[in-house]
Amino acid sequence: MSQLLEAIRSNRDAVLNEWLKNMREGISRRDLIDDAEVSEQATRMLDAIIAVTDESRIANLAGSEWQPIKEMLADLSVSRAVQGFTPSETALFVLSLKPVLFQLIRERWGNKAGELFAEITIADNFIDRLALHTTDSYIAGRDQVIGRQQEEMLELSTPVVTLWDGIVALPLIGTLDSARTQVVMESLLQAIVRTNSRFAIIDITGVPTVDTLVAQHLLKTITAAKLMGAECILSGIRPQIAQTIVHLGINLEEVVTKAKLADAFRLALERSNRRVTRTNSATPAAAPAQER
Amino acid sequence: MAGTVLKTEAVPVRSDADVVMVRQRVRAWVNEMQFSLVDQTKIVTAASELARNTLEHGKGGKLDISMLQNGYRKGIQLVFSDDGPGIPDVRLALTDGYTTGSGMGLGLSGSKRLMNEFYIQTEVNRGTTVSCIRWK
Numbered sequence: 001m002s003q004l005l006e007a008i009r010s011n012r013d014a015v016l017n018e019w020l021k022n023m024r025e026g027i028s029r030r031d032l033i034d035d036a037e038v039s040e041q042a043t044r045m046l047d048a049i050i051a052v053t054d055e056s057r058i059a060n061l062a063g064s065e066w067q068p069i070k071e072m073l074a075d076l077s078v079s080r081a082v083q084g085f086t087p088s089e090t091a092l093f094v095l096s097l098k099p100v101l102f103q104l105i106r107e108r109w110g111n112k113a114g115e116l117f118a119e120i121t122i123a124d125n126f127i128d129r130l131a132l133h134t135t136d137s138y139i140a141g142r143d144q145v146i147g148r149q150q151e152e153m154l155e156l157s158t159p160v161v162t163l164w165d166g167i168v169a170l171p172l173i174g175t176l177d178s179a180r181t182q183v184v185m186e187s188l189l190q191a192i193v194r195t196n197s198r199f200a201i202i203d204i205t206g207v208p209t210v211d212t213l214v215a216q217h218l219l220k221t222i223t224a225a226k227l228m229g230a231e232c233i234l235s236g237i238r239p240q241i242a243q244t245i246v247h248l249g250i251n252l253e254e255v256v257t258k259a260k261l262a263d264a265f266r267l268a269l270e271r272s273n274r275r276v277t278r279t280n281s282a283t284p285a286a287a288p289a290q291e292r
Numbered sequence: 293m294a295g296t297v298l299k300t301e302a303v304p305v306r307s308d309a310d311v312v313m314v315r316q317r318v319r320a321w322v323n324e325m326q327f328s329l330v331d332q333t334k335i336v337t338a339a340s341e342l343a344r345n346t347l348e349h350g351k352g353g354k355l356d357i358s359m360l361q362n363g364y365r366k367g368i369q370l371v372f373s374d375d376g377p378g379i380p381d382v383r384l385a386l387t388d389g390y391t392t393g394s395g396m397g398l399g400l401s402g403s404k405r406l407m408n409e410f411y412i413q414t415e416v417n418r419g420t421t422v423s424c425i426r427w428k
């Protein structure tokens with residue numbers, strides 16, 4: 001039966017000091033985190049480890065008594081990921097405890113080969129598994145950061161612009177995967193309500209691929225807009241996209257389409273009983289659209 | 293499926309992000325092979341449809357892209373394979389508007405029209421392999 005936890009407990013202060021010393025030597029990124037914080041984290045961690053009194057549990061990290069320690073490590077890894085530490089720098093926190101434990105074991109069981117070997121193996125496994133857990137959590141932390149950035153980009157890339165009183169436009173740019181299309185289309189519908197618009201122009205000039213999924217989202221949005229009393233005009237269908245849509249068998253006959261955004265805008269103006277004309281005077285024209 | 297294989301690449305199809313990657317890889321290939329802009333768009337769109345089928349209906353799989361040479365002609369071959377539930381009735385699945393999900397039911401039949409050659413190999417509970425070629 002291992003006595004490792006008891007050995008750590010009765011040498012707590014020495015172990016902690018050695019551990020911190022090792023860490024200071026290993027961590028080069030002093031700029032990212034301060035000493036006091038590291039030593040506070042190490043103290044909490046070590047105290048949590050020696051709070052486990054059942055020696056047999058050290059072989060099984062899945063047990064519930066290790067849960068607080070794993071959570072502590074996970075929090076630490078996530079915050080290191082956000083602070084900009086590399087995965088190996090993050091794992092070093094736990095790994096630098098290993099030589100300290102080895103030293104402790106050697107001092108205690110140095111003259112009993114059997115125990116020495118058994119305790120070293122246990123300590124080795126224990127620390128390795130904590131380190132792996134740290135790395136897994138680190139990656140989860142990174143994924144969270146990436147996920148958040150993606151969400152932010154989703155919002156950034158969905159500008160609904162008011163072209164004129166009662167006319168909004170949604171210039172779509174880039175790959176329309178399912179998640180993004182959903183967000184984009186919802187923000188268009190919201191903008192229609194907010195601005196009380198009668199016309200909405202969806203411009204797909206910047207969309208490289210229109211497949212059945214994208215088409216279905218477009219058609220659903222157009223139908224929903226219609227229900228809210230707004231008419232949609234689809235613009236920016238390039239020749240190669242038009243041919244592909246026809247071969248796919250997608251029916252856009254019910255949809256008002258225009259080759260260019262300018263044409264769609266002109267149509268929306270006409271349908272709302274407005275017209276753009278060129279004036280002969282030297283003063284700049286009031287209307288933003290250009291004459292034919 | 294005649295022709296010598298000049299070059300191949302495998303792309304996993306296991307997530308939405310992979311479908312985006314499929315489109316990007318296929319676009320890079322057809323661009324390099326100097327297909328016309330219309331043909332490029334057709335091939336990428338077919339790839340997008342078939343990749344989504346592999347993911348949604350086939351529960352994930354992979355795409356093998358190859359460049360073929362048949363005499364003086366070059367072509368691109370796309371082979372999507374999964375070991376999902378299979379297609380019980382291929383004729384029905386190829387009918388415009390037929391879907392077992394909530395799609396438009398145009399992906400399979402549509403991509404057949406977008407490519408020059410189109411073959412489906414499928415076995416219920418075993419999986420599905422859709423291979424198609426577009427010649428230049």
Ligand SMILES: Nc1ncnc2c1ncn2[C@@H]1O[C@H](COP(=O)(O)OP(=O)(O)OP(=O)(O)O)[C@@H](O)[C@H]1O
Pocket residue numbers: 212213341345346349350374376377378379385386390391392393394395396397398399400401402420
């Ligand atoms: N790899 C596959 N494995 C199993 N079933 C498939 C596979 N590919 C297609 N199917 C079946 O064939 C049907 C028709 O496919 P198709 O791509 O035409 O339509 P869809 O995927 O349902 O909708 P969408 O128009 O959005 O593509 C699917 O609903 C599905 O039942």
Ligand SMILES: [Mg+2]
Pocket residue numbers: 341344345395398399400
């Ligand atoms: Mg489909």
